[in-house]
Amino acid sequence: MNTTLLKAQRWLATRTMRCDLALNREAGVVSFSFDDAPHTACDAGRTVLEKSGCHGTWYIAGGLTDQLEQGRMCHSVRDVQDLAHSGHHIGCHTYSHNPCDRLSQTDMASELARNKAFFEGIGIPTADLHFSFPLGAFHWASKRLAAQTFHTSRITGGGVQVGHADLNALRSERLYQQVMTPERLAQLTHHVAQTKGWLIFYTHDVEASPSQWGCTPNLLDAAVKAALDAGCKVLPVNQAVQYWSTRE
Numbered sequence: 001m002n003t004t005l006l007k008a009q010r011w012l013a014t015r016t017m018r019c020d021l022a023l024n025r026e027a028g029v030v031s032f033s034f035d036d037a038p039h040t041a042c043d044a045g046r047t048v049l050e051k052s053g054c055h056g057t058w059y060i061a062g063g064l065t066d067q068l069e070q071g072r073m074c075h076s077v078r079d080v081q082d083l084a085h086s087g088h089h090i091g092c093h094t095y096s097h098n099p100c101d102r103l104s105q106t107d108m109a110s111e112l113a114r115n116k117a118f119f120e121g122i123g124i125p126t127a128d129l130h131f132s133f134p135l136g137a138f139h140w141a142s143k144r145l146a147a148q149t150f151h152t153s154r155i156t157g158g159g160v161q162v163g164h165a166d167l168n169a170l171r172s173e174r175l176y177q178q179v180m181t182p183e184r185l186a187q188l189t190h191h192v193a194q195t196k197g198w199l200i201f202y203t204h205d206v207e208a209s210p211s212q213w214g215c216t217p218n219l220l221d222a223a224v225k226a227a228l229d230a231g232c233k234v235l236p237v238n239q240a241v242q243y244w245s246t247r248e
């Protein structure tokens, strides 16, 4: 499929097959999500969140388990199990981490089934799975299949969700060392608190010298503290949906 057609498909996908959740509670919510997830996210990233009494969402592709990704060690089975046992939220990220807008429906379905089987094999609950599209790549057909399969699906377009959120294409903001400035962090957390909206951060590795797709523990800690200081709740994606779904 050529680029123009893919763009048209994505434009169509953002406007159709929506599952809008009203965001009308007493506080804004900030969620921290970790894609792939590198070992450092499962270690240092988890430590930062737990230090503030918070939990996050880790989107796991079973095909990356025990693999090197961009020269960095990915999660182990033990990492994923420890996260789940500690109350963190484990989501699906396909098995092979291929962009879904390049897959046939049959191939995408088998990717999702394979990752579900991977989770079942290591004792991760699969009754209510959430999803993030690898590389944020989705189009009409992949959004439809994900909507049929998962409780929520996350994409990578940034910004705070205000008033409502499309559960089939949750927007998220990069928490990358190279792009996140103190001013941007303050602006985002102020905005989500004021509008009582939902801000979902995503990153990858969490270490002192992160990749261009990761952040330092200090930046993650600053973002958690900024969210809490602004009066927001910090919740993993599944608990955020429960929060928004419950009437006051």
Ligand SMILES: [Zn+2]
Pocket (backbone or CB within 6 Å): 035, 036, 093, 097, 133, 134, 135
């Ligand atoms: Zn990924």
